[in-house]
Amino acid sequence: MATEYAFDIASDLKTVQALELLSRHISGLTLTWNGKNRDYLVGSTINISVSEQLRSWQETILEGFGFTPTLSVGFRFHNNTDFDAFSEIMFQATMLLLEHAEDAVLLFNYEIIVLQRLGGKLVFNAGYQMWDDDWLKSRLSLPFERRPLPSPLL
Incomplete structure (x- = not known):
């Protein structure tokens, strides 16, 4: 099973x-x-896809998080490679895209919140152990917090 x-x-x-x-x-x-509905970026540990958001999923995110997403960026881990390198690239990509976005949510397997930015507040889920406080502080200059984020999708 792929990690997505x-x-x-x-x-x-x-x-x-x-x-x-x-x-x-x-x-x-x-x-x-x-040449189809998705185009990709491929690296040694990761595939990144970008597509327009499906209407049905827009409604799900609106109901659960209060905003309507326009893009879906998928991150797929290449099994048996370096997960730390994968998570670093995913972090860089999400932070870069946040510079061009309003609200956003990063979900593991479409239901567990990893991070969200709603109303300008960036929050990392303390209940999902991907990046710890020291790691985040060493890479972010903008304000953020870490706290438990129960998912409205579960």
Whole structure:
């Protein structure tokens, strides 16, 4: 079973713009256009896909989190590779995309909150052990908090 994360964001960015932004600012990723509904960035530990948000999922996120996402950014871990490298790239990508987004939520397997930014407040889920306080403080200059975030999707 693959390890997957979904970053649902409300942004003016289009899918191609988001992919190009990520490919320019995060080293080690190759842009792959598949000509269908999703295009990818591929790295040694990660696949990143960007697509327009499905209407049914927009309604789910609106009901659970109070905002309507326009883009879905998927992060898929390549099994049997370096998970720390994967999580670093996912962190870089989410923080970069937050610079171009209003509200957002990063979910593990579409239900467990990893982080959210609602109404300008960035919160990391203290109940999901991906990044600890020291790690976050060493990489973020903007204000954030860590606290338990029960998921409205469970």
